[in-house]
Amino acid sequence: MTSGWAGNILRVDLTEGKVTSEPLPESWQTQFLGGSGINDWILWNEVPPEVEPLSPENRLIFGVGPLAGTLIPLGSRTHVTTRSPLTGIFGDSNGGGFWSTMLKYAGYDHLIIQGKADKPVYLWITDDQVSIRDAAHLWGQDTYQTVGTLKEELGEEVAVAAIGPAGENQVLFANIMFDRYRAAAKTGAGCVMGSKNLKAIAVQGTNSVTMARPQEVRPLAEELRRRLDINQSRGIASFAKYGTTFLTTLYNELGCNSVNNYQDTVFQRIEDIHPDKFVDEFVQHNISCSVNCPVHCAHHWKIPQGPYKGEMGSKIEYIIMDSMGMHLGVSDLAAILHFQNLLNKQGMDATQTGTSIGLMMELWQRGIITAADTAGTKFEWGDVTGIEETINLIARREGVGQLLADGTLAAALKIGRKAEKYVCHSKGMTEVEDVRGFPGWALGYAISNRGADHLKAHGQIDKQQRHDVSEKLFGVPDVGNPTSVAYKGKSAKYHEEFEAIINSTGVCMMNALSLSIKFKPEEAVHMADYAPILSVVTGLEMSAEDVQQCAERIVCLEKAYNARLGLSRKDDTLHGRWMNEPCPSGMGKGMKAEDYLEQCLNEYYAERGFDPTTGLPTIKKLQDLGLDTVAQELVSRGVI
Ligand code: SF4
Known part of the structure; x- marks a missing residue:
């Protein structure tokens, strides 16, 4: 066994109610390293084309790499791999937070979920004690509530990966949220988790990670920390201050923001959502989302006034500024922050949600659809009340939400009337940057x-x-x-x-x-x-x-x-x-x-x-x- 890795794969068969631990083969480490690489190898071997994405035989594979949980000030991520229910092809996603470190400290590099529980369950992993527990009391809760409930029951220090109502209702672009605010957003991993009746995975590890040559790791880690020091690098200081919101203005200069469903690429009301406005009016303080990262780009924010006054959250990415803002003609920054919380709680990918709603707004604008096609929901550019209502309908698969819950392209194909002309995608997946x-x-x-x-x-x-x-x-x-x-x-x-x-x-x-x-x-x-x-x-x-x-x-x-x-x-x-x-x-x-x-x-x-x-x-x-x-x-x- 080499260092860096914990050396074990945890396998949970929800159909059989069986938990096993397998050694991580050394040949996999040298060939695929870990995280996404070993996840891919497991997917290749265990999910052939005959296994449909929402079949119990599909795998939901979590992987943390050999640098996660080490002194190296970068290792913080969990990679989730599955056959995507949204696109039907290879699917993966990556989330931050402390969950990866906890899984490693519990003694595992990878977690494979297979089968389907006959009722809602959650998984509780604490070192080599692993139990599949009843989740009846969690089912129906949003992700913030789920994390809160499990921390109350199991201890404040546990890390929790959870799905929201969107995952339970198998919205094809449902995500998995780590510790409330960090999303493994892409390709519908939360939908696969919901299809297995798995509400959450709580983990606490008490071990540590051995490093092969700690005396040599320290100076390398120190050097990386020096470069990531906000007092030493203007570029890093700027990233710590703005996070990825700095892209909002950079992309406006380049002309690659999506405005009103890609009808323009430069947003005229950019000052309303300017990164400086976010920092000056909303950010309370900066925190780190992982054990060793000195960058602290995860902001805690609070809405100071207006209809969402007092609402708090953590971090906002460029992708939300575009998908739930410019793409939908919204320039109300407080509303965009509110949408982020709503999406996190429902457990839904912002990009797919935004492009689905953006498609409907453009079809509405062009008179291609009317209220008769949308179960009465209106789709007007910048209508923040309508957007909130639609997010909730999608998560519940109700009304027009039933149409949109299968993704933007699927909705366009169901509508017909050449609606797919207004969907920008590759292999069935949309993105917002133009x-x-x-x-x-x-x-x-x-x-x-x-x-x-x-x-x-x-x-x-x-x-x-x-x-x-x-x-x-x-x-x-x-x-x-x-x-x-x-x-x-x-x-x-x-x-x-x-x-x-x-x-x-x-x-x-x-x-x-x-x-x-x-x-x-x-x-x-x-x-x-x-x-x-x-x-x-x-x-x-x-x-x-x-x-x-x-x-x-x-x-x-x-x-x-x-x-x-x-x-x-x-x-x-x-x-x-x-x-x-x-x-x-x-x-x-x-x-x-x-x-x-x-x-x-x-x-x-x-x-x-x-x-x-x-x-x-x-x-x-x-x-x-x-x-x-x-x-x-x-x-x-x-x-x-
Ligand atoms: S604080 Fe920012 S840079 Fe550091 S690990 Fe988290 S997301 Fe990455």
Whole structure:
């Protein structure tokens, strides 16, 4: 057993009511690291295409990486992997908070949930004592209430992952909330949890994580802490102050906010939701969401006046400012904060909720739908009362909520009348940032294994116009140009792999991307820099090449998973106005993805060494990565 990992997988079969602990194979550690990587390997082996997302046989897999819960001031995340009920394909999501550390301290790197309980239950893990308990008293509670109840019953120090009413009612984009405010938001993991009648997972660990060479870990950890010190770096200080809300104004300058369901990309009322307004009028104090992170970007906020006066919450991400704000024509910052609390409590992904409501607002605006289609609900831009009502209807699957609870694309297809024309998505998943004027970003959405997504294959180099970082990583400055096509395939490959390393080691993406972009090139922390960190923590001697190979293996395994489900190059694309309607404003004005996406894809597949016709890994590529059994299965199924 190496250090860094706890060395165990906890498996809970809810049908059988059985709990087992299995040793984490060392070969998995070296091949897939942990977190998302090992989760992917379990998903590949245990969830074949014949298993439907809401079948009891689907797996809900939680994974924390080898850096989680260590001295390294980045390790704080839990990765959740499943076959997505929203898209039907590979699904995963990542959440912050203390839950990952608690699971590791309880002695587990991964938790596999399978089967379905015959009544609502919750899981209580305290070291090697694991029990499946009755959750009748929790069922129907929102996530904040559930966390409160379990902390009252089990102790204030327990960490809780919970679903809300949306997960119970199997809204296809239900999320899992960690300790009230941290969401594993994407691809409907909360829906899978609800389908298994599992309301919550409470965990408390009393062990610690051993590190292979603690004397060498300390100076590395100190150096990272120094770089993350808000007194030493203006970039980090700014991130600590604003969190990701700083993107609201940056994206308005670039012209990639979505306004009124992508009808514009620059928000005219930006001052109303300006990050400074959030900080000056709402933020009470900053806190950290994990044990060792010195950044403290998780703000506690309080609404000072108006209809939501006195309401409090924690943190707000850019994605809420767009999906529940600009995308819906809302410029009332207090209302956006209120929506965030509401979504957290109901346990629903903000992006999918926002794009579903945005679709209805545009269809309403164009007279394509009327109250006869919506069970009486009106959809007017900026109508905060109507938005709140619709969120609650979706969570309960009532009225128009029944239509929207299966996701934006499904709603459009059910409505008909060419409504899908107003849905921007890839592989059935929507995103709010408007990418059509930014080829690197559009490519990242198109190739993302879980559908359109800003956290899978796209860094910040072009958004922040870091020609110097581009020069260091790729030998050319061009990636720093947001609107150019050149080298975006190369950049997409790199970022897809870098983000796989972030998610498989268990570090915080926000922190990791800040370290990679907010410094001079010689001080920035990139994928190769994880090799010495992993070596001293785990004791495995990892070179930069080893780390890159792990990342490539993880990415190719996810692609193989989707290939086994029938996906190929035809699915690496974008839909809706991202594809064929010129970008209306900003730096990318006039651009649309159909003019450049094929060129970007050709470069990307060439960089990956994939078959350019199918867009899939070749047999040789999989064998070179040690994925021989994966290659054999794809061959036996006639996929490659
Ligand atoms: S950077 Fe922010 S989100 Fe990430 S671990 Fe630190 S406090 Fe949490």
